[in-house]
Amino acid sequence: MQFLSYTRLGIPGFGVRVENGIVDLTGKIRPGVTNLRQAIHDNCLEEAADFAAGRYAEFTEADVTLLPVIPDPGKILCVGLNYETHRAETKRPDAKYPTIFTRFADTQVAHRQPLLKPRVSDSLDFEAELAVVIGRGGRYIAQSAAMDHVAGYACYNDATVRDWQRHTFQFTPGKNFPSTGAFGPQLVTPDEVGDYMKLRILGRLNGEVMQEATLADLIFPIATLISYCSQFTPLQPGDVILTGTPGGVGDRREPPLYMKAGDIFEVEIPGVGRLTNPIVVEP
Template sequence: MQFVSYTRLGLPGFGARVDGGIVDLTGRIRPGITSLRQAIAADLLGEAAPLVVGRPAEFTEADVALLPVVPDPGKILCVGLNYETHRAETKRPDAKHPTIFTRFADTQIAHRQPILKPRVSDHLDYEAELAVVIGRGGRYIPEDRALEHVAGYACYNDATIRDWQRHTFQFTPGKNFPSTGPFGPQLVTPDEVGDYRTLKIVGRLNGQVMQEATLADLIFPIETLISYCSSFTPLRPGDVILTGTPGGVGDRREPPVFMKSGDVFEVEIPGVGLLVNPIAVEP
């Protein structure tokens, strides 16, 4: 199934995609469950089917304002240098362990909302990624059980302010400017995705392919990332792990290609979604 978060008539909620639109699930799976994160935490996504299958759409996407898939994750754990093409273009050495950094939840935006280029930099770069949303929490999760802890997958653009990323050896400033974390448009459950390794990921700037890979190309696969992250922090339902971006980022091109006002960037993962965001300038 495919789930979306949104506001409608001024109130936040969530629902499931069906042919022609959306079926609202806010407060319907169980009283008091009014957000996708709450439904994930209560392990209720599997109970949505009787409320959705065979039912007509109650409204269209035009009737709502989409939110990031999980607007309020407790943690967003990002993985750097996780495709060989990207590691090679950065000239970083091979690593024995994943490179992990964090993104703040209040930097996230939804499908079709503008990514904001900040006043203090012209080095706004794109990073097409697959996001993994945790369903069952845990600590010290073994790799051979890790996929049992996945609620679903979504597209993400881990947009980066490159010069601020390089102010020190820590990535945090360049990864946390407001309105630089597009997440969406929907969460797709693992049963619908199948083997994630077969997924293709493409990043397009103004219609031109800039990044392209398959998820089989990950240096550290999703099972390893979940196990590793759960070893240093307890994972909770609704937490998000960004699995890394392929080579082809704008910063490493000759000459560099940075996003500017009026541009449009797309992250497409067939079977998961198409995430589209225009670029605007911070007011």
């Protein structure tokens, strides 16, 4: 199934894709379940699928304004240097453990919404990634059971303000400018995706492929990331783990290639979706 978060007539809600449109699920599965994070928390995605089965679309995507897949995750845990091609281009040493940093929920934008190049930098870079949404929380999750904790997958552009990323050894400032984390268009459930390692990921700038890899190329696979993160923080339903970006980022090109006003960046993962965002300058 493919789930969407959106506003319609100014009211936030969520729904599921069906043929030719969307079936609205806001408050219709259980009382009080009015957003996708709540539906995941209450373990009612299967009920949502049953509710939508055989129903006609109530409206189309053109009738709604999409929101980030999970607009208000409790945690966004980002993984750095998780493809060998990216680790090599950064000239970073091999690591025994994943590199983890955080992104704030209020930095996110949805499919087709603009990414903002901040006024204080000309170094806004692209990072095509697969996002994993946690479905069942836990602490000290075993790798053997970790994939049972996945609610679904989505595309993400973990855009980075490179000069601010390098002000110190901490990544946080460069990863948390407003409207720099694009998340969408939809959450795709694991049964529809199948073996995620067979997925390809592409990042395109103005139609030209900048990044390309398969998810089998991850240095630390998803089960390892879930297990590792759950050891230092309890994972909750609706939390998001960004699995890292392949090589080819603009910062490591000669000369560097950063996103500017008028550009369009796409993250495509066949079987998961295509996330498209224009770039504008911060007012």
